[in-house]
Amino acid sequence: MTLTAFPPPPSGADHNDLRQEVRAFLAEELADFSPEKRAKSWNGFSRDFSRKLAQRGWVGMTFPEEYGGHARSALERYVVSEELLAAGAPVIAHWIADRQSGPLILAKGTEEQKRAIVPRIAAGELCFCIGMSEPDCGSDLAATRTVATEVEGGFRVNGTKVWTTYAHVADYMILFCRTGKSDDRHGGMSQLLVDLKATKNIQISPIIDMAGEHHFNQVIFDDTFLPSDALLGEKGEGWSQVMSELAFERSGPERFLSSFALIEELIRLLRQDATEAQQAEIGRLSAHLMVLRQMSRSVAGMLNVGKNPALQAAIVKDLGALFEQDIPRLARSLISRPAVPGGRDSYAAVLAYTELAVPSFSLRGGTREILRGIIARGLGLR
Amino acid sequence: MESMIHDMAERLFRDHVHHRLRADAAAGQCPETLWTRIEEAGLHMALVPEEAGGFGVPAAEALGLVRVAGAHGLPLPLAETLIANAVLAGAGLALPRGRLTIAEDAALRLERRGGALHASGHLAMVPFARWADRIVTIAALDGVNHVLSLPVKDLTVTPAQDLAGMPRDDVAVDLALTDADAAPAYRSMGGMRGLGALVRSLATAGALETILRMSVEYANDRVQFGRPIGKFQSIQQYLATMAGETAAARAAAEMAAGSYDTAAFALTVAAAKSRSGEAAQTVGALAHQIHGAIGYTEEHALHHFTKRIWSWQDEFGTELDWNRELGRAALSSPHDTFWHFITDSTAQGVLT
Structure with missing residues (x-):
């Protein structure tokens, strides 16, 4: 049963020297970060931080050197990623570009696209957003309605994208849209590279989330013209290109470390004095975390040798979301201290922040139900 | 990961371990012929060094045999014999022929009576004791752990069984040991309890894969x-959900198997026993839900596997025991942050 086999990460995957370098860098850069600020890690936006990280060679690590990358392994990149998230570094300014847009452009882009964009990603200068979801197509991506019609010199795009994280500050969007008709439900789709700063007739408006924060946006394309060289990869191959991105999107440590700031707060309070029952719960939490990390690193190892572990990635994301969503419940079962948004007590503030964040963990990047549908199909359910 | 010895075991068990054999074993009949085949294939020696009769494969691969056996519900002490032989070889003791089993550490009193060593006490829930030739365990003498190889014929065995009907016997010990039967343990390795927890985690992973497939x-x-x-x-x-839990159980068990004989073993085996046991509860419950009433009958094969995984949860330390141990380590660790504890917990140092 290969679906349930996660080969151990290759020996030497610890890369301890690199890990210590990253820790030293973060200790300095994040010295004045409060626990509450650390809790926002994945949603923290700092171009300055991303550029500094890139100067150390820790953005675009796996990209080839000729495109400004560092030709390092997926496992070395993994070490940097998990250290950033565990420390609560503000990473979203480069994260999506580094994780999936850059690798996609390298795999499918033209030489011109690679030369124009990838080095700037590796320099930590470009923020990417993902143009997939629409008002009438969330989980059902094949129902995409946004259309790019071929016109002289390029495409004319009409349609609306939603839940587009950080579109309001991003430099580029990779737009998933319809470019033709097809009998196959998954046919006729393409990906277009949209320069958000240079393109006219794109309206980006905020969608405030229930925590009161602005990450999401609605992005309206209204007769938007994109030049022919915006096409990324093959016309009509958008579906398979998107599917190959998902193993990168779904398997990383951001899929189980989202509540990590709360875990650190919880452990800090229990360190002084813990009952046997509290010890056991922390042991169970540790076991889950050790195993998730092992599985996630296993997927990094598979990516590193050119496999497409999309099914294993779906498993990691499903298990990871269950784990990170359970942390507020676990914290409440161990410590009697109310959540206080913005409170002076860091545990109370982090609990409040995390509690409001957790519903999104099993929605973003593929809902729990979609992931389980993918896993079920992988099991051979006819 | 392709493995010749796993393929060999897979073929052997697929041909010979079937519903009737598992049912007969649960009724008390030892499958002697099957054990002879296992011995002929040399599987029981896979974890000892090549010069002592092993295959010369990495420990993690040899231990993978336990997962394969678990996937077939093998009603024989293959896992126990693998571990017992490895522990005896490590202590420089002779490797006896036949089926061996293991018992948790520190249950026996070991002392010098005159010139000879004497072991006495009581061993509870010893796997397959009545079908085994020897029991291997660890006991302390003057603060030094000793590996003991106890001949079952000289012990008093009272039959008992686990949920799956597999022998888990009570054993009374009161005998003088020769030099050939006791030697200082070469290292702690978390003792027999840790090694037992490792093989139960691996067997659970295999059984869960079978339950998922069924x-x-x-x-x-x-x-x-x-x-x-x-x-x-x-x-x-x-x-x-079952696939996710099964994958987690296997990854956990293989993480511990991969750190066999390293400093990381003490924590990875705790995580493995805890995580695989939790998976056993979830997967077992859902498998029965899917199978409906037919899966609740004696006639159907499912119960041979679900009863085994539930029994293994309680052996060689319960989940609660291992969770406490891991939690205590996390909460008392000298690391600045919990994260540093987690990354170090799987780092492979060499045990000295």
């Missing part, structure tokens, strides 16, 4: 409301 097959074959029940989203979600 459940997928059943969901594809069983028709209700005019279609296979596997077409229903609720059943698909159950099976996907």
Whole structure:
């Protein structure tokens, strides 16, 4: 049963020297970060931080050197990623570009696209957003309605994208849209590279989330013209290109470390004095975390040798979301201290922040139900 | 990961371990012929060095045999014999022929009576003791752990069994030991309890894979409301949950197997026993839900596997025991942050 086999990460995957370098860098850069600020890690936006990280060679690590990358392994990149998230570094300014847009452009882009964009990603200068979801197509991506019609010199795009994280500050969007008709439900789709700063007739408006924060946006394309060289990869191959991105999107440590700031707060309070029952719960939490990390690193190892572990990635994301969503419940079962948004007590503030964040963990990047549908199909359910 | 010895074991068990054999074993009949085949193939020696009769494969691969055996519900002490031989070889003791088993550490009193060593006390829930030739355990003498090789014929065995009907016997010990039967342990390795927990985690991972496969097959074959029940989203979600738990159990067990003989073993085995036991609860419950009433019968094969995984949860330290141990380590670790504890917990140092 290969679906349930996660080969151990290759020996030497610890890369301890690199890990210590990253820790030293973060200790300095994040010295004045409060626990509450650390809790926002994945949603923290700092171009300055991303550029500094890139100067150390820790953005675009796996990209080839000729495109400004560092030709390092997926496992070395993994070490940097998990250290950033565990420390609560503000990473979203480069994260999506580094994780999936850059690798996609390298795999499918033209030489011109690679030369124009990838080095700037590796320099930590470009923020990417993902143009997939629409008002009438969330989980059902094949129902995409946004259309790019071929016109002289390029495409004319009409349609609306939603839940587009950080579109309001991003430099580029990779737009998933319809470019033709097809009998196959998954046919006729393409990906277009949209320069958000240079393109006219794109309206980006905020969608405030229930925590009161602005990450999401609605992005309206209204007769938007994109030049022919915006096409990324093959016309009509958008579906398979998107599917190959998902193993990168779904398997990383951001899929189980989202509540990590709360875990650190919880452990800090229990360190002084813990009952046997509290010890056991922390042991169970540790076991889950050790195993998730092992599985996630296993997927990094598979990516590193050119496999497409999309099914294993779906498993990691499903298990990871269950784990990170359970942390507020676990914290409440161990410590009697109310959540206080913005409170002076860091545990109370982090609990409040995390509690409001957790519903999104099993929605973003593929809902729990979609992931389980993918896993079920992988099991051979006819 | 392709492995010749796993393939060999897979073929052997597929041909010879079937429902009748498991049922007969649960009724008390030792499958002697099958054990002879295992010995002929040399599987029981896989974890000892090549010069002592092993295959010369990495420990993690040799231990993988336990997962394969678990996947077939093998009613014989292969895992126990593998571990016992490795522990005896490590202590420089002779490797006896026949079936061996292991018992948790520190249950016996070891002392010098005159010139000879004497072991006495009581061993509870010893796996397959009545079918074994020797029991290997660890006891302290003057603060030094000693590996003991106890001949079962000189012990008093009172039969008892686990949920799956497998022998888990009570053993009374009161005998003088020769130099050939006791030697200082070469290292702690978390003792017999840790090694036992490791093999139970691996066997659980294998059994869970079989339970998942049986459940997928059943969901594809069983028709209700005019279609296979596997077409229903609720059943698909159950099976996907089972796959995730099964994958986690296997990754956990293989993480511990991969750190066999390293400093990381003490914590990885705790995580493995805890995580695989939790998976056993979830997967077992969902498998029975999917199979419906037929899966609750003696006639159906499912119970041989679910009873085993539930029994293994309690052996060589319960989940609660291992969770406490891991939690205590996390909360008392000298690391600045919990994260540093987690990354170090799987780092492979060499045990000295």
